[in-house]
Amino acid sequence: MSKVLIVAGDSRGLADCLLEAISQSDPLTEVLICGVSDLYSGAIADGGSIVCPLTLDVPSDLVFPGQDVFRFxxxxxxxxxxxxxxxxxxxxxxxxxxxxxxxxxxxxxxxxxxxxxxxxxxxxxxxxxxxxxxxxxxxxxxxxxxxxxxxxxxxxxxxxxxxxxxxxxxxxxxxxxxxxxxxxxxxxxxxxxxxxxxxxxxxxxxxxxxxxxxxx
CATH class of the missing domain: 3.30.470.20 (ATP-grasp fold, B domain)
Incomplete structure (x- = not known):
């Protein structure tokens, strides 16, 4: 079972929409939704999860595909x-x-x-x-x-x-x-x-x- 970390911005609505999409497609996938502050405080470790940021405000040391595009x-x-x-x-x-x-x-x-x-x-x-x-x-x-x-x-x-x-x-x-x-x-x-x-x-x-x- 894969794990997903959704990094939510100011709007929880976007995270809920993505969660719904994941649930419909892969109902056994474990999904965690966190705020940017959780990442900055070190309260969340991705632990090999698929990282899905829904905000441009992500820590510079957060590693995920597309991080260079997010900086752009x-x-x-x-x-x-x-x-x-x-x-x-x-x-x-x-x-x-x-x-x-x-x-x-x-x-x-x-x-x-x-x-x-x-x-x-x-x-x-x-x-x-x-x-x-x-x-x-x-x-x-x-x-x-x-x-x-x-x-x-x-x-x-x-x-x-x-x-x-x-x-x-x-x-x-x-x-x-x-x-x-x-x-x-x-x-x-x-x-x-x-x-x-x-x-x-x-x-x-x-x-x-x-x-x-x-x-x-």
Whole structure:
């Protein structure tokens, strides 16, 4: 029986979504959810577990596949500079996300996600799918492929945050895990982004992703 250590950030909701995905796929897997403070205090030792951080705020000495990509994602200014210099892509703020499910055999691109703010409360929510033209899609796919290749990124679910500058896509940041916008995929995309993340981490095949007909 495998063991999993989910490192939760400020939102326990993400950890619960990943826990549900693991339980559905591998019900005998032992899962421990801990906070970042537990890691910093030394209260938690991974003990050979599969480490699944759901936050960029992880100790520098925490060893897990993708730790270099997490460092890249945590330093937004340096990440934008590198993308601008090495990939020749505009950079800036954005409120859209392209989910990239990077399997061992290559990337699968899910439908984009948009942020929406409630007019009364101002509370932020997320919507999938965001319909984009083929031109926008092609730019996004090329950028995501080039970026993950540049970083030698391991299999996982990534959210590439982006915006628009005129007729071009601009890069905002990279989240190397199913962050808050991924919740929009639950009940909408099959398999959802949390299931995809678990499949990537455990080298299970993913052949396709679909938006359910009642949400399309």
């Amino acid at each position: 994602g945590a330093n937004v200014v340096a990440a934008r500079d590198r993308v601008a210099q090495e990939l020749q892509v505009p950079v800036g703020d954005g409120n859209f996300w392209l989910p990239v499910v990077l399997t061992a055999k290559g990337p699968l691109y899910a439908e984009a996600i948009a942020a929406e703010s409630d007019k009364l409360s101002g509370e932020l929510s997320y919507r999938q799918p965001l319909h984009l033209s083929d031109v926008w899609r092609q730019q996004l796919y090329e950028l995501a492929f080039g970026l993950l290749n540049l970083l030698n990124a391991p299999p996982a679910t990534y959210l590439m945050q982006f915006g628009f500058v005129g007729e071009r896509i601009c890069f905002d940041r990279l989240l190397p895990f199913p962050a808050a916008p991924a919740i929009a995929s639950v009940g909408v995309q099959v398999p959802d982004l949390f299931v995809c993340h678990w499949y990537c981490l455990t080298n299970k095949p993913i052949y396709d992703m679909q938006i359910t007909s009642w949400c399309s």
